[in-house]
Amino acid sequence: MNHGFFIAFNRIRQSQPKARGFATPIHFCSFANKTRLLGLLTAVAFIGGCDQLDPPAFRLNMVEAVSNETSTEYQQEIADVLGGLFGTPDEPFALPSTGLDLGKLRIAAGPVWSDSAGKHLGLYRKHCVHCHGITGDGRGPTARFLNPYPRDYRQAVYKFKSTYNPAKPTDEDLHRVLIQGVPGTAMPSFSLLPSSEVEALVEYVKYLSIRGQMETELIRYVFDELGEEEEEDENGNLVMKRYPLDPETDADQREAILEILAEIVDGWNASSEAVIAPEEAEIPEDNRAPEEIAASVAAGRDLFYGPRANCVKCHGPTGLGDGQQDDQDNWNKAHKVFLETLAGETEPELVAAKSVVADSLYPVRNAIPRNLRKGVYRGGRRRIDIFWRVYAGIAGTPMPGSGPASAGAQGTLTDTEMWSIVDYVLSLPYEAPSQPQQALPENPNAVTSAG
Amino acid sequence: MPSTNTNRTRFVHTWACVLACATFPLVWVGGLVTTTDAGMAFRDWLTSDGHFMLSYPWLSAVGDKFVEHGHRLLGAAVGFLSIVLVVVTWRCEPRRWVRWMSLAILAGVILQGVLGGLRVVLDERTLALVHGCTGPMFFSLCVAMVVFTSQWWRDAGSQTQNQNTQNRKQTRLLRLAIVCTCLAFAQVVIGAILRHSPRMTGSLAPSLFQTAVYFHLLLALLVVVNGLLLAWRCFQNGMQVRSGMCLVGLIAVQVILGAGTWVVKYGVPLWATTWWEMEFVNTQANFLQSSIITSHVAVGSLVLATALAISLRLARQFGISVPRISFDTSRLAEVAL
Numbered sequence: 001m002n003h004g005f006f007i008a009f010n011r012i013r014q015s016q017p018k019a020r021g022f023a024t025p026i027h028f029c030s031f032a033n034k035t036r037l038l039g040l041l042t043a044v045a046f047i048g049g050c051d052q053l054d055p056p057a058f059r060l061n062m063v064e065a066v067s068n069e070t071s072t073e074y075q076q077e078i079a080d081v082l083g084g085l086f087g088t089p090d091e092p093f094a095l096p097s098t099g100l101d102l103g104k105l106r107i108a109a110g111p112v113w114s115d116s117a118g119k120h121l122g123l124y125r126k127h128c129v130h131c132h133g134i135t136g137d138g139r140g141p142t143a144r145f146l147n148p149y150p151r152d153y154r155q156a157v158y159k160f161k162s163t164y165n166p167a168k169p170t171d172e173d174l175h176r177v178l179i180q181g182v183p184g185t186a187m188p189s190f191s192l193l194p195s196s197e198v199e200a201l202v203e204y205v206k207y208l209s210i211r212g213q214m215e216t217e218l219i220r221y222v223f224d225e226l227g228e229e230e231e232e233d234e235n236g237n238l239v240m241k242r243y244p245l246d247p248e249t250d251a252d253q254r255e256a257i258l259e260i261l262a263e264i265v266d267g268w269n270a271s272s273e274a275v276i277a278p279e280e281a282e283i284p285e286d287n288r289a290p291e292e293i294a295a296s297v298a299a300g301r302d303l304f305y306g307p308r309a310n311c312v313k314c315h316g317p318t319g320l321g322d323g324q325q326d327d328q329d330n331w332n333k334a335h336k337v338f339l340e341t342l343a344g345e346t347e348p349e350l351v352a353a354k355s356v357v358a359d360s361l362y363p364v365r366n367a368i369p370r371n372l373r374k375g376v377y378r379g380g381r382r383r384i385d386i387f388w389r390v391y392a393g394i395a396g397t398p399m400p401g402s403g404p405a406s407a408g409a410q411g412t413l414t415d416t417e418m419w420s421i422v423d424y425v426l427s428l429p430y431e432a433p434s435q436p437q438q439a440l441p442e443n444p445n446a447v448t449s450a451g
Numbered sequence: 452m453p454s455t456n457t458n459r460t461r462f463v464h465t466w467a468c469v470l471a472c473a474t475f476p477l478v479w480v481g482g483l484v485t486t487t488d489a490g491m492a493f494r495d496w497l498t499s500d501g502h503f504m505l506s507y508p509w510l511s512a513v514g515d516k517f518v519e520h521g522h523r524l525l526g527a528a529v530g531f532l533s534i535v536l537v538v539v540t541w542r543c544e545p546r547r548w549v550r551w552m553s554l555a556i557l558a559g560v561i562l563q564g565v566l567g568g569l570r571v572v573l574d575e576r577t578l579a580l581v582h583g584c585t586g587p588m589f590f591s592l593c594v595a596m597v598v599f600t601s602q603w604w605r606d607a608g609s610q611t612q613n614q615n616t617q618n619r620k621q622t623r624l625l626r627l628a629i630v631c632t633c634l635a636f637a638q639v640v641i642g643a644i645l646r647h648s649p650r651m652t653g654s655l656a657p658s659l660f661q662t663a664v665y666f667h668l669l670l671a672l673l674v675v676v677n678g679l680l681l682a683w684r685c686f687q688n689g690m691q692v693r694s695g696m697c698l699v700g701l702i703a704v705q706v707i708l709g710a711g712t713w714v715v716k717y718g719v720p721l722w723a724t725t726w727w728e729m730e731f732v733n734t735q736a737n738f739l740q741s742s743i744i745t746s747h748v749a750v751g752s753l754v755l756a757t758a759l760a761i762s763l764r765l766a767r768q769f770g771i772s773v774p775r776i777s778f779d780t781s782r783l784a785e786v787a788l
Contacts, residue, residue, distance in 0.1 A: 056652040113491035116500045126488045141660030147721045183732035186718040376730045
């Protein structure tokens with residue numbers, strides 16, 4: 001393990017941006033200037049990026065960095081450590097202990113091209129980057145325009161999965177999301193891609209997640225363990241001494257970092273044991289009599305409006321999603337909290353640093369409970385999909401789970417009750433609303449502004 | 452110089468039409484290459500995966516290789532047609548400047564091919580951007596050739612006396628048409644930036660994309676207003692009425708395709724969800740998505756070419772002499788840049 005780690009850190013130097021055919025375009029630009037028309041065209045192209053010489057690079061999580069007062073030196077060191085552990089967008093790397101398949105990562109990463117056997121490479125940049133961003137931070141060029149925003153993978157929180165709320169998704173869950181897309185959002189379906197390519201993309205999503213988790217943990221590690229301290233030098237004067245993040249020479253740091261990584265990876269590996277398996281006996285038959293279904297729907301309705309499940313609190317008395325609308329999902333809430341701390345900040349230096357980051361954030365949006373009368377289910381429309389949503393809630397959003405929080409724990413509702421709710425939810429689009437009205441959000445302010 | 456043999460010159464016109472008709476699908480397929488991100492299906496150029504152009508087993512290729520090699524084949528075909536055009540023009544066309552223009556077309560297609568090839572060999576998105584802007588320019592050049600060699604052009608020349616006293620109304624109409632052409636080309640350029648800019652993975656990507664999108668929308672508004680005004684003025688003056696209507700129709704289609712492009716790529720825009728809640732899921736690279744997006748690219752070129760054709764014809768009707776027009780058109784492209 002330690003050996004692998006050394007290799008990883010030797011990679012830091014190798015992983016420094018390597019120009020890939022980027023020197024020639026400058027040459028081309030000056031060549032083009034000879035022809036007047038083309039010269040002008042190139043000037044326009046310049047805006048488009050003739051001057052961009054660096055290959056794409058991962059960006060640091062500035063919200064975390066600024067919140068934890070990470071100095072620029074530490075930021076660089078963290079970027080170096082991450083570079084050693086995970087490589088670059090063009091040349092991904094993963095320690096064997098992460099369990100990530102480097103072959104798949106290489107297919108998904110890098111620029112778009114096809115080899116002579118017809119194998120497609122650079123899949124992430126071809127299909128995902130314009131929404132999810134090169135770092136997987138959900139900040140691709142188009143992200144600003146989308147609602148909900150594309151997923152920021154770096155927290156490793158996923159909404160539509162088969163596992164308990166805090167658990168990571170399984171590979172099959174991510175695979176399913178890619179194949180089906182997320183109906184009702186910008187996230188498209190990739191059902192036309194061969195499944196080998198989808199698998200490579202799933203691997204890459206996990207890679208970006210693990211990298212993002214590691215980044216946050218490193219920032220916290222630096223905040224907790226390292227920093228500057230006043231120290232006496234040999235003449236007895238007080239001087240500031242900085243403890244650098246340098247796992248290459250510091251064995252303790254190396255061990256600590258590897259431990260953090262192992263913990264993150266364990267979380268992912270545990271996902272297959274955290275899959276919610278409904279009790280066999282309680283799963284409703286496919287060929288139930290209409291009366292049986294009607295009874296189940298009625299029971300589900302009672303629960304929906306009852307105090308125990310209390311779905312009505314958010315989804316509203318009509319199921320139109322017009323209940324509580326002033327909460328945010330994890331991602332927007334983090335930004336909201338960040339903006340609030342900025343508002344309460346008094347130290348001018350921190351105000352300046354935080355303002356720069358705050359300016360780059362997109363507007364905070366509220367989590368609007370789903371309009372259940374549309375019959376559009378983002379996480380899938382099978383009964384088992386809805387069951388998982390009701391059981392575990394939707395991770396990262398205000399939607400709570402009604403089942404046990406982990407295997408063996410006590411849930412609010414029993415399996416039978418949850419299946420009834422599933423029946424009721426699936427019948428809602430066909431139920432005549434007592435009060436026909438336009439689906440909320442009617443008020444765009446509720447969507448775009450912070451509470 | 453009066454034309455001596457109309458049958459022969461008519462042949463030039465026919466051939467120019469053939470070339471323009473072959474170039475439009477080329478623009479379309481070029482758009483498809485970008486839509487399906489097939490530009491780097493091969494890393495070599497002139498050869499495709501080591502095969503020479505005609506010996507590559509194109510019909511048994513699939514996906515991006517089929518699209519990209521198809522684009523290369525079509526490009527070669529247009530190159531061939533351009534060579535024939537030069538031959539035909541130099542043999543049958545009495546006007547010197549038209550002959551030279553056919554050479555310019557040949558030079559254009561070669562330049563465009565080399566640009567496309569360099570884009571592949573260097574794997575440079577900026578060149579793809581330029582290639583995507585010069586493609587529609589080349590198409591417009593072909594359409595201009597069609598206009599210049601037409602019977603209408605020669606007839607119109609014998610009707611108007613070369614008087615330099617144009618009234619102000621005419622000047623305004625012509626100016627409107629030229630502005631429309633410039634705007635259409637600017638739209639093409641911004642569209643190309645949206646689709647190709649290599650900065651789209653950089654840290655400036657969000658602001659670049661936003662700026663480009665807003666600018667694209669603003670220009671779209673200007674093109675619509677300008678196009679409608681132009682068509683209306685044409686109608687008032689009884690000049691180029693049919694072309695004017697054609698332009699308006701194309702712009703309308705283009706606006707719809709533009710909105711469609713957004714919807715099939717990104718879903719219902721946020722501001723529109725008040726009226727139209729998104730209830731569907733897009734499928735990446737399905738037929739609907741690729742065809743709408745690619746059509747938006749191709750119809751953009753058509754709008755440009757139509758506006759240019761109208762400008763040229765109006766100029767002719769107002770008796771502006773030829774050298775000045777050809778000067779104007781190259782100036783025009785520069786202004787649009």
